[in-house]
Amino acid sequence: MNRIIRLAMPLAALGLVAGCGDSPETLLGKAQGSFGAQDYAAARKQLAAALLKQPENPKLLALMVQTQLQLGDPDGAEGAVTRLQQTGAEIPDLARIKAQIALLRARPQDALALVGNDTTIEGWRIRAEAQLALGNPAKAAEAFENGMAAGDDIALAEAYARFKLTSNDTQGAAAVLQRMVKMAPRSYETLVLTGDLAAARGQTDHAIDAYRKVLEAYPDRVAPMIALANQYDAKGRIDDAQDLVEKAGKLAPDNPDADALKYQLLAEKGEWEKIRLGLQGRESQLEPGSGLQMRYAEALLRLGHAEQARMLFSRAVLVLPGNPYSRMMLGEAQLASGDAESAWATLKQLAASTLARPELLESAEKAARATGAPEAESLAARLEPARLKAAMALVSRGDMAVMHHDWATVRTVYGKLLAQGEDPEVLKRLALAASNLGDARDATGYADRALAVSPNNPDYLYLAGLVRLNGGTDLPGARRLLEAAAAADPRNTVIAQDLERAKAAAG
Structure with missing residues (x-):
């Protein structure tokens, strides 16, 4: 049909x-x-x-x-x-056309067979995107480079720049963007990528300006509307973001990104009843762990339906075992449903982090007091206004440094936070900073310390494997750790892609 x-x-x-x-x-x-x-x-x-x-x-x-x-x-x-x-x-280009159709249908092996030994720019682009779909980033990078060497093509360049962005190589993406500006400065691809690169670097104002330029030239494109709405949201301009999401929803009623952002913005404004009414008829269709499912679950919790919220957050935790938000909300739902023992068991480790936010500390302190846990007093002390303000200022500085990929500042800030205790989340950020600064030994050391605190956490398993892979040290160990992370979090596509890289590197 x-x-x-x-x-x-x-x-x-x-x-x-x-x-x-x-x-x-x-x-x-x-x-x-x-x-x-x-x-x-x-x-x-x-x-x-x-x-x-x-x-x-x-x-x-x-x-x-x-x-x-x-x-x-x-x-x-x-x-x-x-x-x-x-x-x-x-x-004359029938094979390439059929290869592109195969790619659109998520049949990358068919696309590779159809493109054969085609060494045109378009052939290299299809080959690169097929290799990416197959989880072969090294082969994809080689194909992209061959395509770029063959000549100028905006579609190939955009695909290569996006590959760089998803690999957190903003410097490499910027280099490709410079070439795109020379090729086609006013093309949709160039204008959008300018905004995406600024957003990836945490340059919110520059990203807003870039996306506005896209919409001036291409006023009916939904993707830049949603991207601009996200940047408005980051600036706290929720009403402006909602206006754009509403417009995007009219142009593309079935767009999942517009749908997700719509309910995220409603949650930020605390409009829980609107969320409940909007999603209750779709409850059975909401994928556990998805943004929409967790928005709906939180709305139920805020509206007094704690048991139903607890069930939904329990499902989210099962599919997102390393996600701190889903665990925090499960703890809140357990506490609201009168099960303080389960709530404290869920929140205890999260609250021990020096990066814990006030709302988490408050819920954890309530659960600790309800169960008679001795940690209640230390949690209350951390909520003392002056101490909390100073801690959150340091955490905020660290967050901004991570967002801007200012790894030297990341290392300085989280080094200070590490002095407050062996926190795996602090160690995680220090490992990432050291890795990006080219210090593979320290990166591995920090990652292993994080893993020692929480040995079965897929996020820390992934981190320990990733820093080894990126540093080119202990490649068999990198593969083993990434395999363990993939087994613990089988739906995580980022882990799966880096596991393929590790397999290729380890031989």
Whole structure:
């Protein structure tokens, strides 16, 4: 049914708004202009209207194939390819087109087979993205580099820059972006990546300016709307963020990112009843551990439905064993449901961290007092206003340094916090700082100390493996630790990708 809708319905429906009185030649010219301006939705409408009049026009069909690929519609692209083949027209890049369709359908092995030994820029891009989908980042990087050496292509460059960003290589992403600016300074890809790079570096104001420029040039694109809304949220401009999310929701009602951010913003404003009403009919569809599920669970907790919230947070903890938020909220739900013993067992380790936030300390202190735990007094002391303010100021400084990848400051700040006790979260940040500063020995030492405090925590298993992998030391140990982390948190795609890197490195 979906395929029929995509291939047949839009041709008639979209033609009504694309200018039925225009000739196919005029519509083709308009579509070429829209395609060149990267307004692929408009190009599809114009081509659909033209194809109603000339359904076997090979020029129209060839452009429709490329348009559907740009829109990420594999069914639409395949349908246009089939019709183009039926005209008898030669399609010189058919294998590459089919490879792109295979990628869109999450069939990377098929894409690699189709692209074969193609050494065009597009061939290298397909090969790189297929290798990424298969969890082979080293092979992907090699393909990206070969593609970049073959010439200028904005799609390849953007994909490579995003690969760098997801690898936390902001310097490498910036170098690729500089080349993109020379290639196509006003392209959608270049403008968006400018914002994404600033956001990754924690440069919120620069990111806001960049995303605004994107929306000035491409006012109906949903992704930069959501990105800008996230930056407004980071600045505390929740109303501005909500306005953008509402607009994005109208343009793309089924967009999961807009949906998630909508409820996150409602939670930040404490509008729990709106969250409950909006999500209660979807409760059975909410994936455990997802942002929406935890927003809904928190709304139930704040509205007095502690037992139901406890059940939902218990499910979240099962699928996100290393997530401190889900554990903190489970502890709150246990406390609210009258089970102080379970609440203290859940919150005790979290509250021991020097990075613990006031709301966590407050819940932990209540649970400790209710169970008669001696830690209640020390928790109360940490909540003393002057002491709490000084501690949170230092934590905030450390958070900002991590966000800006200012690793020297990270090392200084968390070194001071480590003096307050052997805290695995502090050790984790020190390990990351040392690793990024090229000090593999200290990175491994900090990571191993964090793991010693919490031996079965998948986050610390991952950290201990990662610093070894990045430092090129003890590669068999890196693989063993990452395998243990993947077993403890099997749904974590980041761990899975780095495990593949470790396997390749260890041989």
